[in-house]
Amino acid sequence: MQSNREIVVQDLVKQYSGNVLAVKGISFHVKSGEIFGFLGPNGAGKSTTVAMLTTLILPTSGKATVGGYDVSTQAAEVRRIAGVALQEIGIDPLMKSMELLTLQGQIFGASKKQAAARAKELLELVKLADVTDRRVGKYSGGMRRRLDLALALVHEPDVLFLDEPTTGLDPASRRDVWEEVRRLNQRLGITIFLTTQYLEEADMLANRIAIINGGQIVAEGTPAELKGRMGTESINVTFANADDVEKAVRELSDMVQRTQVDRKTVRLYLNHAAQAVPAVVNRLQAAQLEMASLTLTQPTLDDVFLSVTGQRLEQAKDAEQAA
Amino acid sequence: MSVIANSSLTALGVNRSARMSFPAQVAMLTSRSLTVMFRTPAAIIPTLIISWFFLVIYNASLGNASNFLPGLAGSSYLGFILPVSVVSAALSGAGIAGQSIVRDIASGYFDKLMLTPVSRAALLLGTIIAGAVILVIQTGSVVLLAILMGLAPKTGLLGILVTLGIALLLGVAFAGFTVGIALRTGNAGATQGASFLFFPLTFLTATFVPVTLLSGWIKTAAQFNPITYVLEAMRSLMNTGWQPDALLRGVGACVLLGVVTFTFALSSLRARTRRR
Numbered sequence: 177m178q179s180n181r182e183i184v185v186q187d188l189v190k191q192y193s194g195n196v197l198a199v200k201g202i203s204f205h206v207k208s209g210e211i212f213g214f215l216g217p218n219g220a221g222k223s224t225t226v227a228m229l230t231t232l233i234l235p236t237s238g239k240a241t242v243g244g245y246d247v248s249t250q251a252a253e254v255r256r257i258a259g260v261a262l263q264e265i266g267i268d269p270l271m272k273s274m275e276l277l278t279l280q281g282q283i284f285g286a287s288k289k290q291a292a293a294r295a296k297e298l299l300e301l302v303k304l305a306d307v308t309d310r311r312v313g314k315y316s317g318g319m320r321r322r323l324d325l326a327l328a329l330v331h332e333p334d335v336l337f338l339d340e341p342t343t344g345l346d347p348a349s350r351r352d353v354w355e356e357v358r359r360l361n362q363r364l365g366i367t368i369f370l371t372t373q374y375l376e377e378a379d380m381l382a383n384r385i386a387i388i389n390g391g392q393i394v395a396e397g398t399p400a401e402l403k404g405r406m407g408t409e410s411i412n413v414t415f416a417n418a419d420d421v422e423k424a425v426r427e428l429s430d431m432v433q434r435t436q437v438d439r440k441t442v443r444l445y446l447n448h449a450a451q452a453v454p455a456v457v458n459r460l461q462a463a464q465l466e467m468a469s470l471t472l473t474q475p476t477l478d479d480v481f482l483s484v485t486g487q488r489l490e491q492a493k494d495a496e497q498a499a
Numbered sequence: 500m501s502v503i504a505n506s507s508l509t510a511l512g513v514n515r516s517a518r519m520s521f522p523a524q525v526a527m528l529t530s531r532s533l534t535v536m537f538r539t540p541a542a543i544i545p546t547l548i549i550s551w552f553f554l555v556i557y558n559a560s561l562g563n564a565s566n567f568l569p570g571l572a573g574s575s576y577l578g579f580i581l582p583v584s585v586v587s588a589a590l591s592g593a594g595i596a597g598q599s600i601v602r603d604i605a606s607g608y609f610d611k612l613m614l615t616p617v618s619r620a621a622l623l624l625g626t627i628i629a630g631a632v633i634l635v636i637q638t639g640s641v642v643l644l645a646i647l648m649g650l651a652p653k654t655g656l657l658g659i660l661v662t663l664g665i666a667l668l669l670g671v672a673f674a675g676f677t678v679g680i681a682l683r684t685g686n687a688g689a690t691q692g693a694s695f696l697f698f699p700l701t702f703l704t705a706t707f708v709p710v711t712l713l714s715g716w717i718k719t720a721a722q723f724n725p726i727t728y729v730l731e732a733m734r735s736l737m738n739t740g741w742q743p744d745a746l747l748r749g750v751g752a753c754v755l756l757g758v759v760t761f762t763f764a765l766s767s768l769r770a771r772t773r774r775r
Contacts, residue, residue, distance in 0.1 A: 193775075215689040231508050251774070254617055266607030270538045271531075279531055283615045285518055311538070320609060325612070 179257070180244040181208035181334040181367040183229065188238035192225050199222040200391040201238065206369060206384075210233055211361050213382030214371040215477070220392040222371040223263055226339045229369065230260045243334050256265070259333030259366075263340045264326045269313025271321055273304055276312065277330055284331035290332075298326040302356070318349030325356065335358065335367045342377060349378075357381055375477040378423070385477070387484060394484040403475040407434060409449035410473045414441045420465040427463050428456060524618050527633075528625025532599055532733040536629055542595060543633060544676065550588035550641045555757040563708060564594065568708055578737030579653060580707070581645045582730045584636050585662060585702050589670035592637040592693035595676025596630030605674055623764065627674045638663055650737070660698060661737040661746070668753035669729050675760030682767035686737035700726050 192197040193477040199221040207213040216222050227233045229240055231251040234350040242382045244255040257378060267276060274295050278457050281291025302495065309314070312323060329338060335431065338357065342350040361368050370486035372378050378385050379399050385404075387395040395402055415421055423443055425435050431452065436443040437459055446452055460467060519527070536543070539700045552689075565576040603609040603657045612622060642659055652658045679694040704718045704727040705713055713721055732749025735742040 194629065230678055232610065232775065233613065255614055255616055258614075262607070262610070264607045264610075266609075266611035268535065268603065268606050268608040272534045275531070279527065280615065282519060283524075283612075283617045285616075 179334050181365070182243050182244070182269075183335060183369060184208060184227070184366065185225075185240045186224070186238055188228060188240050190221075190228060190233070191236040198230070198391055202386075202388070202391075202393045204386050204393060204396060206367060207354075207365055209365050210383045211357065211370060211381050213378035213385040214369065214388060215375065215378040215385055215481075216371075216388035217373055219389045220254035220457040222373075222388060223339055226260075226262070226337050226369070226371060227386070230258055231255060231338050233367055247323045256331070257334045259331070259347040261324045261341060263319075263343065265314050265320050267324060267327070268309055268318065272308060272311055273299060273307050273326075275496070276323070277326060280330040294330060298329055301329075302326045303352075306396045318345055318352070321345060321349070321353065322356075322430070325353070329360070332364075333366060335369065338368060338370045340371055340373065342372070342374065354381055358376070365493045372483070375481065379477050387481060389485045395480060399477060402480045405480075408445040408475055408479065410445065410475075411444045411446070411449050411453060412441055412471045412473055413444065413456070413460070413467055415492065416440075416466045416468045422459060424465050425462065427459050427464050427465070431455065431459075443473070456459075518616065521618055521621055523696060524621035525624045525628070528621055532629030533625045533632060535602075536595060536599060536633055542598060543592075543637070546588070546591035547637050547640060550584050550591070550637065551644050552588065553671075553673050554584040555642060555648075557583065557707070565737060568712065571709060574738045575651070577645060577648060577650050579709075579734055580736060581642070581650060582662070583701065583706055583732035584641050584645075585666050585733060586669065586726060586729060587698075588637045588641045589634055589666040590673050590697050590701065591631055591668040591694070592634030593673040594674075594677050594691070595633050596627050596674040597681040598687065598692045599626050599630065600678050600681035601687045604681070605687065613772060619768055620765075621746075623678060623768055627671060627678060630674045631667055631671050634674075635663060635667055638666040645704075652737045653740045654712065654736045660739075662733045662736050665729060665732055666751065668750060668757070669726075671684045672753050672757035672760050675757060675764040677726050679760060679764035679767040682771045684763065687770070700724055704729060725756045728752035 183204075185202060185204050187201050187203055188199060189197070189201050191197050202221075202225065204212075211284045214222055214225065228235050229242055229247055229255050231247050234248055235479070239248070241247065242258045245257070247254050257262070261289060266328075274292070277295030277298055278288065278291045281294050282288060284292065300306060302325055303494060304323055304326070305317070313319060314324065325338075328338075331353070342353050345353065354377070357368060357370065360366050371379075382399065384398050385396070385402060386393045395405075397405065413424065415424065421437055421440060421442050425437065428444060429435070432444045432446040434445050436445070446457065453470070453472070456469070464469070478488060556578050557690045561580065562576045565571045565579070566573075573581060584767075600609070603612075642663065652662075654661070676691075676697070677690060677694050684690065703717065704710075704724045707720055710718070710721055710727060710731065728745075728748040729752055732745045735745040739745075
């Protein structure tokens with residue numbers, strides 16, 4: 177029998193002391209077996225939301241259920257079915273991987289023998305089986321992240337929460353984690369709630385995405401939907417001569433929604449860009465403007481982010497760091 | 500990491516409503532704490548050496564002078580001063596429990612455990628019991644050193660065991676205090692500082708001379724200091740013989756202190772684990 181693996185969030189609010197409103201009334205519904213991407217810059221309210229859903233903190237108001245259990249009133253039940261890998265990896269650096277995993281299994285009710293067998297399998301799974309005699313304090317960042325993932329899986333969770341699972345990892349380890357997340361989801365049918373500040377990550381992994389900014393969800397849908405709804409395709413034309421760029425913008429201004437100039441390149445934003453290519457080429461030739469190259473760009477999640485928040489995700493991150 | 504597809508994960512095989520019994524949880528967490536504590540010998544060895552050092556120094560510098568003190572002449576000064584070393588070894592040993600909790604909070608492992616169905620009280624007890632084991636090793640080694648220096652307690656081996664038992668009680672009571680501070684602050688400096696606050700207590704008492712020789716404010720202070728009664732109980736075992744009143748007062752002082760510190764520790768645990 178397939179258990180309820182949904183996450184249902186209704187008007188969830190978190191206000192910290194000092195009137196800091198970290199999460200301002202969010203609602204969403206994660207279906208069983210889905211990878212749900214929760215995308216936003218630092219300080220957007222992602223970790224606060226995860227902390228509420230995993231029972232670490234109480235919501236100020238609103239309601240959330242994980243696998244049908246209320247996170248406010250049925251915390252023990254939620255903890256039993258939810259696996260959690262937080263952004264801050266919480267493992268004792270003096271312990272060894274087998275000790276950590278076996279202890280975790282026993283806490284969840286397994287016998288020592290069962291827990292040890294499970295620990296061995298999980299270490300194989302995350303490719304840490306050959307470093308079991310080393311204290312985890314000596315692990316690299318990627319190894320610690322993988323061990324943390326294994327710890328979150330010990331009790332066979334129905335729902336897995338991953339709070340920025342690849343932040344601080346090198347590109348190779350990041351791809352390893354992506355691979356792992358996808359396989360866990362496909363093979364075990366685990367619902368995965370994943371927060372990230374990387375557009376690429378959300379795009380690659382998530383079946384559906386919610387974009388959170390300033391404690392509010394500003395957009396939600398599949399990656400394709402979001403791109404289709406908010407992003408715009410563009411034709412990018414690079415000229416041999418930088419002087420031609422301005423002329424081109426003048427020539428084409430009536431055809432496009434907006435333009436963006438970057439040195440010798442002009443980005444022309446318009447709907448149905450592919451069909452518009454011949455017309456653009458004709459006009460430019462008629463005006464005797466020499467093109468060096470022409471490319472088409474599909475909308476990206478970055479465009480979506482820009483259109484719903486008014487800033488690029490990178491800028492939002494920079495602003496956060498400056499603040 | 501493309502292993503999942505071809506590996507077959509066996510189920511953990513647990514009934515989701517299954518739960519480890521409380522004593523089993525305590526035993527498991529105690530063993531985990533001990534493993535970790537033994538991996539940080541730097542936290543244990545210095546306090547051990549200090550305890551030995553004080554025993555040797557006090558005995559060497561005050562041993563002969565004590566012959567001129569009424570109430571001490573003729574009896575063993577080593578037997579008189581040993582309890583001071585035992586008590587300070589017990590107190591510093593108890594500090595390890597608090598340090599251990601702080602370490603878990605700092606590493607984030609404490610929060611990770613909070614996300615499991617583990618009993619919060621078992622977590623606390625496991626750490627305290629592990630600290631107590633270390634403490635018994637520490638105080639035991641101090642007594643062993645005293646025996647090598649010629650200690651011959653009036654109550655023999657049994658008296659030594661009772662002395663260690665009282666030290667254990669005192670240490671566990673004090674561990675409640677350090678663990679409470681650790682949970683309250685989550686800060687290593689604060690916990691160490693608070694442990695240090697108890698240091699004066701070993702001197703605001705009949706440390707070097709019998710309580711009858713004290714006078715003025717220090718005598719008043721000593722009367723309210725539980726350590727006074729612990730020292731007297733241990734000293735009676737060393738130099739006088741079996742004295743039920745003294746033993747009862749010593750044990751009573753530890754229990755009373757323990758009730759206060761454990762109440763504090765539990766309320767600190769609640770404060771830390773309360774969801775806000």
